[in-house]
Amino acid sequence: MASKSADYEIQAMKDGRWCTQSYMDSEEAAMIAAKRLLADKKCEGARIVHNWTRPDGRIVEKEIFSETRTVKDDGPIRIADVDSAPPKCEMPTEYYGSNSRNMMNRILRNYLDKTFLTPTELIYNYRELKRIQEKDTLVPSAVDRIAFLQTRDGNQDSKTRREEIFRNVDEMSARARRAEGMKLPKLDGSFKEVMDAVARQGGDDGDYLAMVVLSRDLLNTRNWLGKLERLCRLALQEGDPRALDMLDGVIADVLGSTVVQEILGWQPSLAAAIGRMLDLADGVMPTEKSDAGESAELLNSLLRDGKLPQARAVLIDRAVKQIKSANPLYRSDPTKERDAFASVVARLVTPQGLLFGPDAADALTTRASRMVEEGGAAGRRAGIQLTFNTMPDRAFGLIYLCELARTEMAKEHAPDIMALIQRVLGCRSLGELTARDLTPKDRMIRATLAHGVAEGSVFPPDLRKRMTDTIDTILERYLVSEQVIEKLDHHESPLRDRAIRLVQFAAAGVLPEGRAMTRARERIIALLKVPNFDAKFIDGIDDPGRAQRALRDFHQLLVRAGFGR
Structure with a gap:
């Protein structure tokens, strides 16, 4: 424990975290100690914190010196094993985009985790970009792998693509080098303020220079949680959509690192961790057990408010x-x-469809194929059937098959997919097609969702028509058997209530375009043709102003339901 006179705390950075090394009783002695630490080439950073006690007994801390750096040589680092690459970047500016940065995050993961760098810091800071280019054969190996993955379809030879990528890397280096010598503002306020300042300074290059400023700021923090908290606080106070979008991209970069494990905290299984990750993507993750503290709360809040679509996608x-x-x-x-x-399947099932569509269908099928006894093609066939059977009902089973049809797996297993579609086509009632524990409204919505996915699927037109006709017939049959329209249009109810209920039903998205919807609309049209409809609609509303508003609101509802313009 420090003595009363030892007011200067000297800290060293190790593995991205600050650790106290010693205490000194003068600033001069503390500075000598810090410089001694930095003389070691393996030291990641040193800082001095001045501590003193106020008259009221509170201890105040102030950082008076800080210097961090990337350790130059800590042995050979290899690229990560990747088996897919994004579409080719055709324009130089595309190399700064999210697809390119996501690829860097994957293939350079080992290097980025050792140096606590995001792809953004790497490509917008000349010193860091130069340092990785000098790191063994890391960059050439990464470029070779990406060039191979992007040309294995035979549309271009790998050598030509490799040369294209290197030319663009050289352009990025030259651009970063020019920015290195520029005097740019510090990020002391909002990111939008920096964007405005550098726009006045750099003209059309404003966005690029703003990212240079941001990367310089982040380089001062050599741990993932610190970077995440800094970015989340900037995003939280940002009201400009363009500035927020740029911050979102860098937060997405950070989430490509090992920080996600700290955010999630301890989980009893991989399935639980996957569920928590998806909860976080929706901004509803419980943060009490997170190891990330306030950073997790800030991120959760931003995702819940829909402010970070790129981070959510990652x-x-x-x-x-x-x-x-x-x-x-x-x-x-x-x-x-x-x-x-x-x-896991239940967590990927959403009111909008299968979360992440074809990618999720492929992942679930691959996982299921490992859970069966068969191997090879027989195992994949069994995996498809297991995944279909695990879906909550046949409507979602059809959605899964439509998404799977967009994957490479479908080329070999089209007959297996078709055999399961036949099971869906054999449904004759809404009870067979959708889960029985859903409400009547939710069952119709589920069937309508399957109808929409089938209609937009990659299957041949005749098969798409068979699928949508089957669902439409089931829905029409349900309307008739359950007297859904008759219950909404009960003759003992006032005309206004009947009309509003029917039109709300037509506008609610519970039915697709087809025979079922036509049946509902015919009933509405018949009601609208009642003589003196408007007068009867506002009957009982004594206030003329209220009556006009009621009519206006009803006509707007009619437009939403597809009646008129």
């Missing part, structure tokens, strides 16, 4: 990759593997 993509991995969903108890799989 989290979902990461969850999908974990589903596809060979790691057990429930390592401690193999007998719970199928239950864990069912929980």
